[in-house]
Amino acid sequence: MSDDQMLDPSAAAALIKQAQDHARGAFAIKQPLLYAAWGVAWFIGTGAMWLSVRGQHPYNGPAGWSVAILVVLIVAAIAATVFITSRATWGIGGNSARQGTIFGLSWPAGFIPLFLVEGALSHAGASAAVMGVIGAVGPLLVTGLIYVTAAAMWVDWTMLALGIWLLVVAAAGGWAGPVGALAVDALAGGGGFLVAAAFLTWKKQG
Amino acid sequence: MTNDELDPVIHVPARLRIMVTLATLPEGDHLSFPRLQQILGLTPGNLITHLRKLEVAGYVCSAKPDGQSALSLTHAGRAALDRYTENLRRLLDQVSPP
Numbered sequence: 146m147s148d149d150q151m152l153d154p155s156a157a158a159a160l161i162k163q164a165q166d167h168a169r170g171a172f173a174i175k176q177p178l179l180y181a182a183w184g185v186a187w188f189i190g191t192g193a194m195w196l197s198v199r200g201q202h203p204y205n206g207p208a209g210w211s212v213a214i215l216v217v218l219i220v221a222a223i224a225a226t227v228f229i230t231s232r233a234t235w236g237i238g239g240n241s242a243r244q245g246t247i248f249g250l251s252w253p254a255g256f257i258p259l260f261l262v263e264g265a266l267s268h269a270g271a272s273a274a275v276m277g278v279i280g281a282v283g284p285l286l287v288t289g290l291i292y293v294t295a296a297a298m299w300v301d302w303t304m305l306a307l308g309i310w311l312l313v314v315a316a317a318g319g320w321a322g323p324v325g326a327l328a329v330d331a332l333a334g335g336g337g338f339l340v341a342a343a344f345l346t347w348k349k350q351g
Numbered sequence: 352m353t354n355d356e357l358d359p360v361i362h363v364p365a366r367l368r369i370m371v372t373l374a375t376l377p378e379g380d381h382l383s384f385p386r387l388q389q390i391l392g393l394t395p396g397n398l399i400t401h402l403r404k405l406e407v408a409g410y411v412c413s414a415k416p417d418g419q420s421a422l423s424l425t426h427a428g429r430a431a432l433d434r435y436t437e438n439l440r441r442l443l444d445q446v447s448p449p
Contacts, residue, residue: 152364239421
């Protein structure tokens with residue numbers, strides 16, 4: 146059909162539906178992919194750290210190789226997040242773009258102070274066990290709180306549930322000690338992201 | 352044009368797709384010209400021609416906040432699209448058997 150010719154009503158109705166679906170698909174951030182990327186990074190990364198510390202008596206901290214795996218996977222998850230988000234949102238300006246920028250800033254705003262607090266605790270003489278606990282549950286606390294707040298902005302119930310779940314996992318994981326907290330991180334933290342990804346995929350298909 | 356007629360400014364495939372695409376964004380958002388072109392798959396010249404007609408009708412607003420065209424539907428544009436879809440539905444209801 147030419148772009149200049151007049152339409153019959155049923156063709157116009159079909160075109161509206163098609164254009165709406167196409168635009169919504171183009172503008173939608175693929176949230177299941179984001180959750181899956183972070184779920185895999187968290188599951189494998191903290192799982193590797195747990196493998197390197199299990200059986201330690203006393204607790205000395207994770208091996209360098211396991212920390213390197215987590216760092217590489219987190220960098221990959223950040224790259225995936227930037228790619229997926231910018232692919233959906235490029236060219237969009239105004240209120241949504243400002244909301245997205247503030248949401249993006251909330252991550253360094255949460256994590257930089259967390260790392261500084263961890264540094265301060267270490268400087269004040271905190272034991273390896275205390276550092277292990279805060280290192281394992283701190284990121285879940287920050288992430289959970291950001292998700293709960295962001296869910297209010299976008300009225301996103303899956304994000305809210307995931308945020309609350311991560312806060313619960315962080316609060317409970319700390320009581321498992323530095324070794325157990327890493328296992329909880331991998332299974333319940335990484336697993337939580339993967340369940341959220343699977344749920345959204347199922348919901349979209351259903 | 353009476354209130355029951357399909358607005359001839361909108362009732363053309365390219366312009367209908369432009370209007371629907373811009374209406375998908377929430378009020379307060381705007382879309383760059385290259386992104387709109389990518390979504391619609393129109394040539395720049397064709398897109399400019401149709402956008403100009405929509406701007407003349409007061410349905411689309413084009414600003415250049417950072418040197419790039421930022422396109423959005425005006426209040427009149429959203430209202431016109433609502434009226435258009437309502438009239439379309441009424442027409443289709445008349446045609447289809449109860």
